[in-house]
Amino acid sequence: MTLGKASQQLDLLDPVSRFCAESLPANSIYAFLHEHRDRLFPDSLFTDLFAQVGRRSVPPSVVAAVMVLQRLEGLSDREAVDRFAFDIRWRYAAGVGGWDGASRAGFAHTVLVDMRERLRRSDRPDRIFEVALEAAGQAGLLGRRRVLDSTPLYDAVATMDTITLIRSAVRGLLTAAGRSLAGELRAALTSGDDYSSTGKPVVDWDDKNAREALIDSRARDGYALLAALDGRKDLPEPVLQAMRLLATVLGQDLETGDDGILRIARKVATDRVISTVDPQARHGHKTSHRGFDGYKGHLAVDPDSEIITATQVTAGNTGDAGPAADLITDLTDPPADTPGSTPAGDPAVYGDAAYGAGEVLERLHDARIDIKTKVQPRTRRPANTPRTSSPST
Numbered sequence: 001m002t003l004g005k006a007s008q009q010l011d012l013l014d015p016v017s018r019f020c021a022e023s024l025p026a027n028s029i030y031a032f033l034h035e036h037r038d039r040l041f042p043d044s045l046f047t048d049l050f051a052q053v054g055r056r057s058v059p060p061s062v063v064a065a066v067m068v069l070q071r072l073e074g075l076s077d078r079e080a081v082d083r084f085a086f087d088i089r090w091r092y093a094a095g096v097g098g099w100d101g102a103s104r105a106g107f108a109h110t111v112l113v114d115m116r117e118r119l120r121r122s123d124r125p126d127r128i129f130e131v132a133l134e135a136a137g138q139a140g141l142l143g144r145r146r147v148l149d150s151t152p153l154y155d156a157v158a159t160m161d162t163i164t165l166i167r168s169a170v171r172g173l174l175t176a177a178g179r180s181l182a183g184e185l186r187a188a189l190t191s192g193d194d195y196s197s198t199g200k201p202v203v204d205w206d207d208k209n210a211r212e213a214l215i216d217s218r219a220r221d222g223y224a225l226l227a228a229l230d231g232r233k234d235l236p237e238p239v240l241q242a243m244r245l246l247a248t249v250l251g252q253d254l255e256t257g258d259d260g261i262l263r264i265a266r267k268v269a270t271d272r273v274i275s276t277v278d279p280q281a282r283h284g285h286k287t288s289h290r291g292f293d294g295y296k297g298h299l300a301v302d303p304d305s306e307i308i309t310a311t312q313v314t315a316g317n318t319g320d321a322g323p324a325a326d327l328i329t330d331l332t333d334p335p336a337d338t339p340g341s342t343p344a345g346d347p348a349v350y351g352d353a354a355y356g357a358g359e360v361l362e363r364l365h366d367a368r369i370d371i372k373t374k375v376q377p378r379t380r381r382p383a384n385t386p387r388t389s390s391p392s393t
Helices: 017-024 029-040 043-049 059-075 077-086 088-094 110-121 127-139 162-186 207-230 237-253 358-366
Strands: 144-155 253-257 263-266 282-287 290-302 307-315 350-352 370-373
Touching: 017 029, 017 088, 029 059, 029 127, 043 059, 043 110, 043 127, 059 077, 059 088, 059 110, 059 127, 077 088, 077 110, 088 263, 127 307, 144 282, 162 237, 207 237, 207 263, 237 253, 253 350, 358 370
Parallel strands: 144 350, 350 370
Antiparallel strands: 144 290, 253 263, 282 290, 290 307
């Protein structure tokens, strides 16, 4: 798909544009985007996301304007494209005007999905956010105070027990290997399991010996696959990723007993993988009594304008203090001064006790930033220790 470009020849007699220009307040976001969209989000800003040949895309400048309005109004992809199709304010902001003539009537919601994926794979995935933040700074909306906080990002992934993790990882490796290599690998399996189903094998789960035999046999299958592939050159990246996941799953939950049987270890891995569907998801906790599975979203906010100035996503078991340094780089490592670019006032950082860790306080002190975070209370458990789950069958 090649880069589509928005038309620069606006119809001065277009009724939608004329009505919005006369009716919308000058400080409206729709009027702002209409006037500045081509400067903030020119189609050339997204050239690297598209190929040189192929069908033309929806102009990225139009999609970027829709994405900005979508976030401001908290809409789903389908709701956002409906607004673009039927709300004249959105059409005015995107610079497409009314429905007559050559104006684009609308586009599928998958265009937004595709644009996010193209941005995610690019060297500058946050370029729309960066442009919006720069515009806010130039408008004098950003001060030198920051509030830090985090929020759980719940994952829909189902937490897997040990036997399900092992079988799923083995099945994933066989799938990634392809037909010819998988046939060779299956010859190394000795448990009799073909790993075609996602359900657990049928055994007497009340029989301890039966459970241990099941775990031992599937774990040995996993180790046999890794041994068969060990030292091979030029393996495809999907196979290498599947091998790493299988090795992680086998290593985190199992230990070999004195009798040589592989059993579930009586320990909990610090960074335990909880699902092969989403290997980066982790058990996390917002409070000692509130747990979740997934990720954490960390952000810094200007308390006066309520503009988000920095964001970061980590695994759910990451403590809040870890990402704090990356959230306040605009205060600790400000860009070179240009006329009018440095906000007035002394810098300050606010946060709850999670940001009262020693490394955060030291960084703020060294940067001469006023510390407004709460000091962590004394506790029997080390601060920010992640909540983990015990492996089970």
